[in-house]
Amino acid sequence: MKKQYALYILLLAVAGSFLACSEDDLNPTSVITTGEKVKNDFDRWLEANYVNPYNITFKYRYEEIESDLNYYTVPADYAQAVELAHIVKYVCVEAYDEVAGFDFTRAYFPKEFFLIGEWEYRNNGTFILGTAEGGKKVLLSGVNYLDQYKNSIASLNHYYLKTIHHEFTHIMNQTKEMPTAYQFITGSDYVADLWSESPYNAGYLSRGFISAYAQMEYTEDFAEMLSMYVCYPASQWQAWMNEAGSAGASLIDAKLTLVKQYMADSWNIDVDKLRDSIQRRSADLEAGKIDLNDLTLK
Template structure:
């Protein structure tokens, strides 16, 4: 009797397994996970022509556990979302720095790898990681599967993705040219490390002389936040932000901004206002429909 029941169980299990496999057969030509010698998609060919060949930049959209932080539960980026993001990274970041500083600058300093994952990396303090930079060569971008929710809103798109890229790129530049010592002294006693996300620091940062709550973490994060927030906001948005601070705090923020501007100009020959102007123009061109975010034609 036990033998018959066991055999029946194996038959049922086999049927279920076969049905599951036949009804959910993966498309290996568009896999979002690295599985051996995956055949190149049209997207792979587009990436090769627009990132790899001209700049030696790898844009990895398939999931690779070796590139992931195993301390977090993550999922692969969706194929169509990755296509759109790659177009945006090229037009708003790579091409922007080409225009302001030349392709030699981009080839020398821009990160050599982007790795995307679909979900945010959630921390146990109620915050989540938008992106990280590693060793001056790699930028991780998370939450890619939410891209369509923000793709028509410049403020949200910058907040969740592109401010992150410019922020992390600033860290990479800082590894080449150190942050001036004078920057560390402007609000030197105001840094609160991981307490930046807790009350009252998550609400009173402007009155303390910081451009964002995360800027209170350390002078390194403060510097990166100052640059990335400045260039992703137009003049009106920036002024509106400063109006929330009192005169003394606004002066501290302006003092730090002046140091960032001088750093970029003397270290890399980049006028920060010119960079912001170019970025804002390109951003408007994206939202006006000038850029087809799904076109994989190789030109």
């Protein structure tokens, strides 16, 4: 049975509307699959930048079979899908190339991304940012909100980039098991789906968890530790440790030590070097140094 992991976030506001399509919308750049598709510039760019080098399929056209029918979903906006493809490639894929090597990325990075426009809302006040399935496929939701967040690296991390690193961590853990000792550091304090409810949605740092969602269970905790560490700068991490206090910071540091040890021993990856690469690339992105709309083939 395939095991599926999901990353949730507290629902702050329900927004967005369904997209209407007319016959004029169903052109080569349509985000809805209606049979045999005609390749456009974006398809050719994806082939040159994802398929050929990495054997990664980046699906931006809506396919019902790829969707979770338990949720109301809408297609990803074409223009924002183009932007997200550039962001994922520069900040995530190429960061692993730089630190772990191209062969690692090609072998282990998820082989399929599937984009949908809206978040997947749950009835407990949370919504799904992304999922990893079978060690191969990553769903990224909320693509149609990208333009609201693309100029802020903190927002991009919160809604998109951390999700990718989180889900890739699950994929790595499915391939090579995480340290058994990790689950016992705060073993009696995981609260499953109660993580988003009071009192667990506050004070989690002092209890040894880097995020509220990390309290769900230890595999999610591990993925949160790695993704939060590499996505956010050292100044933010130190601020969290200050807020955690000595007891909480000690627990988080024990977890981080095992995360770094796992990445070094299992994957020959220096987590601090990975963080440096991601931080530098994130700064480039926020400074506008990356053309997110360039579809020229090089």
